[in-house]
Amino acid sequence: MHSYKKIIIIFSVAALVFTGIAATKAPEPEKPKNLKILPKDISHEDLEKVMHGFNDALGVHCDFCHAKSKDPNQRWPDFASDEKPEKNIARKMMKMTAKINKKYFSFEKDEQGNMKNVVSCGICHHGTPHPEFKAPPHEEHQPPPPPPPANN
Numbered sequence: 001m002h003s004y005k006k007i008i009i010i011f012s013v014a015a016l017v018f019t020g021i022a023a024t025k026a027p028e029p030e031k032p033k034n035l036k037i038l039p040k041d042i043s044h045e046d047l048e049k050v051m052h053g054f055n056d057a058l059g060v061h062c063d064f065c066h067a068k069s070k071d072p073n074q075r076w077p078d079f080a081s082d083e084k085p086e087k088n089i090a091r092k093m094m095k096m097t098a099k100i101n102k103k104y105f106s107f108e109k110d111e112q113g114n115m116k117n118v119v120s121c122g123i124c125h126h127g128t129p130h131p132e133f134k135a136p137p138h139e140e141h142q143p144p145p146p147p148p149p150a151n152n
Contacts, residue, residue, distance in 0.1 A: 032079065032080075057122040057127065058125050059127040059129060067081040097119045104119075105119070
């Protein structure tokens, strides 16, 4: 009888622990606000992939395009704010690359049949916030050799 009580207590505690773990499920990420170019129904994971792609292509962090939060207790930028001009420049660049890809590379498809983004931020930025045009180095050209002598 005594061991029967122990088993009931162990199962009860285990059930409470399991219920407590299940109840502490991580909260759903907040839906993104103020999306003007990206799809409104983009998943949190896909949005992060896009944003981290910008970070890598431009060698920047989130605060390059996103304004600092007005809430002093918030450690993340105010992602919805349009305060920084870089955010609108990024939107224009996204439209530009989409237009180039659609016009010149629409035949490039991935395995799912979606258009590949052949032209992206990294093509011009190369990991820097502001792309710089660098002309190819000037090469010294030798004059062409003289024509062969005529056989008369």
